[in-house]
Amino acid sequence: xxxxxxxxxxxxxxxxxxxxxxxxxxxxxxxxxxxxxxxxxxxxxxxxxxxxxxxxxxxxxxxxxxxxxxxxxxxxxxxxxxxxxxxxxxxxxxxxxxxxxxxxxxxxxxxxxxxxxxxxxxxxxxxxxxxxxxxxxxxxxxxxxxxxxxxxxxxxxxxxxxxxxxxxxxxxxxxxxxxxxxxxxxxxxxxxxxxxxxxxxxxxxxxxxxxxxxxxxxxxxxxxxxxxxxxxxxxxxxxxxxxxxxxxxxxxxxxxxxxxxxxxxxxxxxxxxxxxxxxxxxxxxxxxxxxxxxxxxxxxxxxxxxxxxxxxxxxxxxxxxxxxxxxx
Amino acid sequence: xxxxxxxxxxxxxxxxxxxxxxxxxxxxxxxxxxxxxxxxxxxxxxxxxxxxxxxxxxxxxxxxxxxxxxxxxxxxxxxxxxxxxxxxxxxxxxxxxxxxxxxxxxxxxxxxxxxxxxxxxxxxxxxxxxxxxxxxxxxxxxxxxxxxxxxxxxxxxxxxxxxxxxxxxxxxxxxxxxxxxxxxxxxxxxxxxxxxxxxxxxxxxxxxxxxxxxxxxxxxxxxxxxxxxxxxxxxxxxxxxxxxxxxxxxxxxxxxxxxxxxxxxxxxxxxxxxxxxxxxxxxxxxxxxxxxxxxxxxxxxxxxxxxxxxxxxxxxxxxxxxxxxxxxxxxxx
Numbered sequence: 001x002x003x004x005x006x007x008x009x010x011x012x013x014x015x016x017x018x019x020x021x022x023x024x025x026x027x028x029x030x031x032x033x034x035x036x037x038x039x040x041x042x043x044x045x046x047x048x049x050x051x052x053x054x055x056x057x058x059x060x061x062x063x064x065x066x067x068x069x070x071x072x073x074x075x076x077x078x079x080x081x082x083x084x085x086x087x088x089x090x091x092x093x094x095x096x097x098x099x100x101x102x103x104x105x106x107x108x109x110x111x112x113x114x115x116x117x118x119x120x121x122x123x124x125x126x127x128x129x130x131x132x133x134x135x136x137x138x139x140x141x142x143x144x145x146x147x148x149x150x151x152x153x154x155x156x157x158x159x160x161x162x163x164x165x166x167x168x169x170x171x172x173x174x175x176x177x178x179x180x181x182x183x184x185x186x187x188x189x190x191x192x193x194x195x196x197x198x199x200x201x202x203x204x205x206x207x208x209x210x211x212x213x214x215x216x217x218x219x220x221x222x223x224x225x226x227x228x229x230x231x232x233x234x235x236x237x238x239x240x241x242x243x244x245x246x247x248x249x250x251x252x253x254x255x256x257x258x259x260x261x262x263x264x265x266x267x268x269x270x271x272x273x274x275x276x277x278x279x280x281x282x283x284x285x286x287x288x289x290x291x292x293x294x295x296x297x298x299x300x301x302x303x304x305x306x307x308x309x310x311x312x313x314x315x316x317x318x319x320x321x322x323x324x325x326x327x328x
Numbered sequence: 329x330x331x332x333x334x335x336x337x338x339x340x341x342x343x344x345x346x347x348x349x350x351x352x353x354x355x356x357x358x359x360x361x362x363x364x365x366x367x368x369x370x371x372x373x374x375x376x377x378x379x380x381x382x383x384x385x386x387x388x389x390x391x392x393x394x395x396x397x398x399x400x401x402x403x404x405x406x407x408x409x410x411x412x413x414x415x416x417x418x419x420x421x422x423x424x425x426x427x428x429x430x431x432x433x434x435x436x437x438x439x440x441x442x443x444x445x446x447x448x449x450x451x452x453x454x455x456x457x458x459x460x461x462x463x464x465x466x467x468x469x470x471x472x473x474x475x476x477x478x479x480x481x482x483x484x485x486x487x488x489x490x491x492x493x494x495x496x497x498x499x500x501x502x503x504x505x506x507x508x509x510x511x512x513x514x515x516x517x518x519x520x521x522x523x524x525x526x527x528x529x530x531x532x533x534x535x536x537x538x539x540x541x542x543x544x545x546x547x548x549x550x551x552x553x554x555x556x557x558x559x560x561x562x563x564x565x566x567x568x569x570x571x572x573x574x575x576x577x578x579x580x581x582x583x584x585x586x587x588x589x590x591x592x593x594x595x596x597x598x599x600x601x602x603x604x605x606x607x608x609x610x611x612x613x614x615x616x617x618x619x620x621x622x623x624x625x626x627x628x629x630x631x632x633x634x635x636x637x638x639x640x641x642x643x644x645x646x647x648x649x650x651x652x653x654x655x656x657x658x659x660x661x
Binding site: 025051052061062064071072074077093102103104108142144 | 440447
């Protein structure tokens with residue numbers, strides 16, 4: 001199959017959605033001629049014009065509101081928040097408006113919008129341009145939270161998110177934008193709320209999200225050479241979460257490790273741990289359920305410090321090894 | 329504080345505005361203002377009787393804004409209003425039965441009892457809902473305006489907010505975006521003098537909120553918000569401008585809320601005398617006088633409004649409570 005980068009896959013998804021449905025439009029900062037801070041929307045303004053690829057002032061609350069109001073009145077907006085950090089400036093609109101409108105109005109309104117935003121460290125952009133804030137949104141009923149980890153998932157999940165009738169927080173990862181992978185040319189969707197068993201294994205269930213998925217797979221390959229057989233699961237949709245494959249997997253392996261880039265305390269990993277220990281998988285556990293996440297600090301600028309904060313392949317492999325070898 | 333200090337005298341004479349309204353509308357508007365007043369007086373009574381829980385924000389004294397603005401627009405236009413929103417909802421043509429049912433938290437209320445006083449919407453009528461967050465509707469108005477522009481219809485959005493919201497950052501983002509894209513939005517600020525306890529004079533240096541329009545390159549107009557004809561005329565002109573594709577307008581309707589901010593307000597920040605002075609400028613009495621409605625007829629109309637609201641209360645009280653088994657419905661589409 002033809003290969004595309006994660007950014008190209010997203011762009012193709014946006015283009016196909018806009019061609020298929022005139023109610024889809026894009027709105028965000030520098031997404032037109034500039035092509036977006038990470039180039040995801042490059043060239044789309046030439047194809048669809050400034051009316052459907054709308055450059056905004058630096059107004060993140062306004063971008064979110066523009067999505068909400070247009071979604072309420074028949075459009076399917078796809079907003080871009082330039083860095084996930086900046087979504088802090090849109091929080092009222094997302095949390096108190098987009099998420100609540102349907103319920104508050106008795107199920108009589110819908111807000112079919114997607115808000116794309118790049119998360120993550122690893123680019124040397126320091127504390128205000130490197131956040132992974134997905135668990136904030138997971139905590140809000142009414143929102144869906146999607147985080148693709150491969151080009152194939154990026155396109156399929158983006159198209160599914162655009163077709164969904166709910167507000168979707170679509171978390172992209174900056175380090176993944178240039179990663180390549182097979183992507184079908186046709187327009188396809190991957191169902192939301194369907195966890196994906198990326199790699200089958202017998203000894204350990206490794207649940208990873210976003211950029212931690214390729215790292216988990218690389219760690220799993222290293223461990224395979226040592227005779228440790230790791231099952232890797234990517235939830236892909238963090239909310240509403242499909243926990244059944246995770247629970248089934250833990251029943252099989254008896255061990256679970258959760259890896260995410262967001263800081264550990266209050267992170268999404270805690271939710272996965274809770275789902276496991278609240279379920280019948282508890283009786284199958286042969287070791288404590290462990291989390292590997294970023295240190296509880298703001299993202300540091302220095303390259304060495306930044307890398308030391310975030311789980312790397314070696315850290316994941318080491319943690320998995322300890323779990324499987326009964327060191328906990 | 330002088331009641332009229334900030335008020336521009338509208339260019340159009342009241343009689344000419346009445347002519348513009350046609351033969352039937354003025355009377356209908358007067359009846360609606362009485363209906364709003366009755367609804368809110370009844371809401372207050374039901375609260376005192378312990379029949380509603382939570383809080384509510386009453387717009388008694390501000391009825392001219394709701395009636396004047398709503399009727400200057402067309403069916404198919406959009407409304408986004410604020411927490412003090414019963415009046416706009418009624419003037420937008422909502423059914424008092426369904427509003428009262430919502431107020432009492434009943435299943436057949438406009439929002440199935442999930443929204444309550446602060447969150448009444450009537451999506452079918454393009455009433456996109458009241459908002460519990462001060463200024464929360466302002467960014468949404470940009471989206472509705474943008475949607476109208478993209479769909480190439482001649483609808484407009486009426487975005488209602490208070491003087492308090494004019495100090496939110498969302499106000500700046502919204503007005504700027506609407507202006508650069510010439511969106512068909514009528515920003516109508518109901519300046520009722522207080523953001524909870526904070527008087528306008530202490531919360532901004534400009535004398536008129538409408539002066540801020542200049543910063544966004546749009547027209548700004550202040551009208552007497554207790555004068556229906558002034559509100560109607562200003563909104564009608566802003567709507568015409570918006571429909572022509574010339575973009576948004578910032579209107580300020582200077583008015584006054586007779587009651588406290590909400591039910592917990594002991595009103596220690598203003599004098600009784602100030603309230604009394606404003607009550608002399610009752611928008612209902614002023615409009616009745618303009619229409620030549622005498623006291624006897626006004627009392628008859630008032631009794632009719634009260635009867636209609638009693639009917640709404642009876643409907644609401646007879647309506648079913650939501651079934652707890654449906655509690656999870658409506659979170660996701």
